[in-house]
Amino acid sequence: MSILKVKNLFKSYGKIEVLKNFSLDIDSTEFVSLLGPSGCGKTTVLKIISGFISPDKGTVFIEDIDVSNTPPEKRNTAMCFQSYALFPHLTVEDNIKFGLYEKKIPKNKSKDLFEEAIEHLSLSQELGKYPNELSGGQQQRVALGRALVTRPKIILFDEPLSNLDAILRGTVRNEIKRIQSEFKLTAIYVTHDQSEALSISDRVLLMKEGEINQIDTPEKIYDNPISYFSASFVGISNIHHFKNPKKLENNFIEVDTNVGKLKLFYKNNLTDKNIYVSWRPEKAEVGEQRENTLFGRIKSIAFQGAFTELEVAIKNIKIKIITQKRGFKINEEIKFGIKPENLLVLEQS
């Protein structure tokens, strides 16, 4: 069931167009990540959904009700700020209870909600403390508790982990995910960390310059990037410009690239925009003889334990290869193959 619909949002500041025809549809209890480079408009989307910014054009529906003219304090959304935005003059307890007071939730009910929240977030030891007496992770949990204690329909996270160190980040990320599924919340999660987005979400929305570039499950985003942008932004890809596509039998095509002729499997019809072919470094099969056999010289070797990363030059073109094999030498000539179905056709943009 759709809980949030955003239709055709436009927003600009002066001459800068921040959002261009942005639409989105999210189901109840879904966890959607908004992933994109800095300045692409992620925060703007969240602020429009929560009501802090009104769009130039477009509408926001929450549970099929148009909330475009509803102020943030009346919208059933809760935002977790990047800075946490805890109230410095209130204790943890008062911070969490703040929304219960302001939304005038009856006493007995608010007591249950409060107790449930602190139990889930294991904050019962910290109730009397002030925000500046808490660690980063604890502050994050308080912010989370304060946002979800009133049981909002939608919870919005704006890069909630960016102030935490790497170790805490993993723990808190799992915590957010656990709480989201325990409370059956619908969540939109802004990040520019791709591994965060891939590991936590039901769907990833990839944004570029105010537009949706691709929206899909994490696996599909990784396995089937549709554009140059998504292939290069999520994970590592070897991308080649191609020319002269020739149709072969059984949906195979052959193209010319700077590393040579490549044969690939592509069901759809090619358009003018399809000018790139890409493949993931781990899809190269070193030493194998395939349809697409390439020869190159090893330029650098980085042993990573479970696998080895190679940088290989084919006629001055550098490509990356990830392999389980070992025992390479610098400047050694190697041969590798790529299966046609592992080669992907990308759109420009």
Add this chain to the structure above:
Amino acid sequence: MLAKYLFIILCLIPGLGIILALIGFVTYIVIMQSIGLNNLFGEDEFTIKFWDKIFARKSYNRSVRYSLYIGTFSTIFSILIAYPIALWLRKPFRGSLFISSILKAPLLVHGLVAAFLFLNVIEYHGLVNQLLQYLNFTDQPIRMRNDRNAFGVLFLQTWKNMPFALLLLAGALQSISDDTLDAARDLGASLYRRFIDIIIPLTISAMTAAAIIIFIGAFADFTFQKIAGPRNTFSLSQLMVEYRGRGKWNEAATVGVTLIVLSFFGAVLVAFIINKLFKYPGWLSPVKMKNIKSIITRQK
């Protein structure tokens, strides 16, 4: 550890040490002289007769009341005017820097100069009176300097102190992040409640600092009083200087002790009132109101 503390104490001596020594010493002298000891001239003898005498004096009691009146109202006016302006200037807009510089300019103007400047404006034949007469609001000039209610003094105090309050309050308000206010809004707080529950409590310490300093300055005022105050009432500082001028050091000391004690209690009271009124959830807060209401209904 011991060496560290020794070093720290050594370092504190020229700064904090001198402050404590001088202020402590002066306070000691005032108190002693007010009870007849440490006299400059004549025999030392412990006595409370100076206190008895001064308490019986009408002029003393009037001065106490008058100084408290000036201190209290200067503080209230300064903060009451500064707060909304500081709120308005919280977010920068075109021209906001200009406005805040104009409003803060009196900080650069010496109190005496301010007094002089405003004599020209508010005096019997000053600009305001001429304007009022010209516009036929009044046919006799209104007395605004040396008036009985000391409006001239209050005006000068507010003129001089409002910018100081504005400086502190604007600093406190500007350090409240937009995220904090947005978070409150997101949690359902209306404009009024954001003001009562977030903004005001977060400015308590700035407000208290401003209020205490303004209160003590205005309470112990000498210059404005001497120039623009009522002729028939003395402020406490004026009374003290007057006694000293007549060589009555012990009487001056009693007034001095009064000034110190009332400044101290005034400051404590100001801090207490501000804290009580504005702390979250303060008396003004809806949260508190609800609690009070529920207590009342339960008792019924």
Add this chain to the structure above:
Amino acid sequence: MIAKSLHRILFISMIIIGVIWIVVPFIMAILWSLVDPAEPWTVDLVTPPVMSFYRWTYMWESSNLKDALFNSYLLAPTVSIITLIFSIPTAYVFGRYNFVGKEIAKLLCLLPLVTPYFVLSVFLTATIISFGLSEYRVAAIVLAHAVMFLPYAIRIMTVGFEQVSQEHIDAARDLSATTFSRWRVAYFPALRPAFFASILIVFIQSIEEFAVAFILGSPTFVTIPTLLFSTMGQDFVRPNAAVLSLILVVPNVVLMLFLEKLLRTANPAMISGKGLK
């Protein structure tokens, strides 16, 4: 919409109030200072009938103005240097050390701000007389000023010391710098804006200070404020007071602009120096 027009109304009224607040009084003061004694400026005239610089030259030649200027401008720099020197050790431990009772010590440093200045000056005089040190009045004024303005200096210097980065100090140490060169390399550059801010603020305060200069200094030691006060006393000659007022205000404004510029280039946290905490 309503908010917008409210904003506009506020804006315009603030400009008007600002003009009445500052500009009108100053224009009046300037006009008064230019009144020529040949003909008085009476109620019915918008501007003085005859204008000249007579009052300025008169004040310069025949009053204590020269003495007052000399005293004030000697007193203020002395006080600001002494205050700075006194404040440094205390500020250093406030800024770089953690110790039990630090917050209380910091609070106690604000004591002069809540001490009524007239009580301080009257009974400092009493103390000096009782010790038979009456000749050292000027030294006592310097001392009293130093104590009164130490809170500002300590506060500003504390912020300054807090901002010296530990990494710079450690780096200087690593390079086996001596204590002196450690200060020169790590502390001094970071502290420079604080030095200037402290000196300027104390300078302005000292130039303006009235209570101590008046009670301890009178009648022999005049400063600009005490001179102004005396011209505003019994024989109040308005044009003379206007001249003195302008002399007292103008250098302040220049110094303040200086300070503002300094603070803008330095750290914003320092600005709170003037506003305590």
